[in-house]
Amino acid sequence: MRVLVLGAGKMVEAILTGFKASEDLSNWMIFSPSGISAKNLGAKIGARVVADLQNVETPDWILVGCKPQQLPDLKNLLGDKFKDSLFVSILAAVTEEEQRRVLNAKYLIRVMPNLPVEHKEGVSLLASESAKARLGSFEALFTKLGTALIVSETELDELTLLTGSGPAFFYEFAKNLSHSFESMSEEQREKLIRQVLLGAAKSGKMSKKSLSEMTDAVTSKAGVTIAVLENWRSNGFAEFVKKGIEAGKKRTEEIKALLRQS
Ligand SMILES: NC(=O)C1=CN([C@@H]2O[C@H](COP(=O)(O)OP(=O)(O)OC[C@H]3O[C@@H](n4cnc5c(N)ncnc54)[C@H](OP(=O)(O)O)[C@@H]3O)[C@@H](O)[C@H]2O)C=CC1
Numbered sequence: 555m556r557v558l559v560l561g562a563g564k565m566v567e568a569i570l571t572g573f574k575a576s577e578d579l580s581n582w583m584i585f586s587p588s589g590i591s592a593k594n595l596g597a598k599i600g601a602r603v604v605a606d607l608q609n610v611e612t613p614d615w616i617l618v619g620c621k622p623q624q625l626p627d628l629k630n631l632l633g634d635k636f637k638d639s640l641f642v643s644i645l646a647a648v649t650e651e652e653q654r655r656v657l658n659a660k661y662l663i664r665v666m667p668n669l670p671v672e673h674k675e676g677v678s679l680l681a682s683e684s685a686k687a688r689l690g691s692f693e694a695l696f697t698k699l700g701t702a703l704i705v706s707e708t709e710l711d712e713l714t715l716l717t718g719s720g721p722a723f724f725y726e727f728a729k730n731l732s733h734s735f736e737s738m739s740e741e742q743r744e745k746l747i748r749q750v751l752l753g754a755a756k757s758g759k760m761s762k763k764s765l766s767e768m769t770d771a772v773t774s775k776a777g778v779t780i781a782v783l784e785n786w787r788s789n790g791f792a793e794f795v796k797k798g799i800e801a802g803k804k805r806t807e808e809i810k811a812l813l814r815q816s
Pocket residue numbers: 560561562563564565566585586587588589590591592619620621622624625627628629631644645646647666667668669718719
């Protein structure tokens with residue numbers, strides 16, 4: 555399989571590292587404008603690095619891994635060279651229609667992965683209208699990196715903040731939790747909370763209980779845990795979380811509008 559990878563940032567690195575164990579990446583070609591990130595990633599996962607897109611032979615499909623704001627620059631680099639190819643784009647916030655318009659691409663699948671794909675514990679949401687017939691094979695490919703699910707584009711767009719951004723919210727919460735204590739060093743507490751995060755994640759995956767039931771199982775009547783939870787709940791924790799998500803949704807709309815003007 556010949557795949558052209560455009561961009562070699564954090565998310566692309568996680569995907570390619572995840573694929574390394576199961577796929578032959580020797581025919582994958584990586585491009586980045588600086589050339590530096592592509593060179594480093596190519597060396598790490600054993601893929602070829604390309605410096606000039608115009609000399610690249612037509613690939614089976616193209617992975618688009620730049621940021622939404624970088625899409626117009628990417629179009630300038632591509633020209634019309636790959637207009638009949640299948641693009642598989644991990645960009646957040648930009649619709650399939652808009653990406654096809656900017657890239658002048660016939661076929662495009664949107665995939666919303668998350669960073670744990672690196673360890674095959676990711677969640678990848680997939681959506682496409684222009685390449686519906688090929689969605690199944692890409693769902694199977696991304697299933698090798700964890701859970702993969704075909705959804706509507708509206709669902710992919712809204713749930714980006716749940717599954718794509720989700721890991722950051724748990725890290726941020728864990729950091730603040732750890733910072734609320736004084737015993738041991740900050741480093742030692744961070745080590746402990748990482749294990750708590752892993753244990754909670756594992757029980758979350760294995761248990762048949764709902765998340766509320768799992769929370770209840772930790773709390774003893776009139777005990778210490780419920781004292782913390784009641785404080786957070788009465789101080790509007792649920793509303794606080796929702797408000798943050800609303801800010802993310804607003805930013806999604808801003809990015810969409812920015813690209814429409816390009
Ligand atoms: N980070 C995450 O957890 C997730 C990110 N995403 C999506 O992944 C995409 C990349 O995000 P992330 O990896 O965090 O970002 P990074 O900033 O780490 O990576 C961006 C990459 O794009 C490259 N790039 C810049 N301009 C162009 C261009 N014109 N053509 C081709 N490549 C270009 C950069 O190259 P150079 O190194 O040379 O500067 C860099 O390698 C975004 O669209 C984001 O929405 C989706 C899900 C989760």
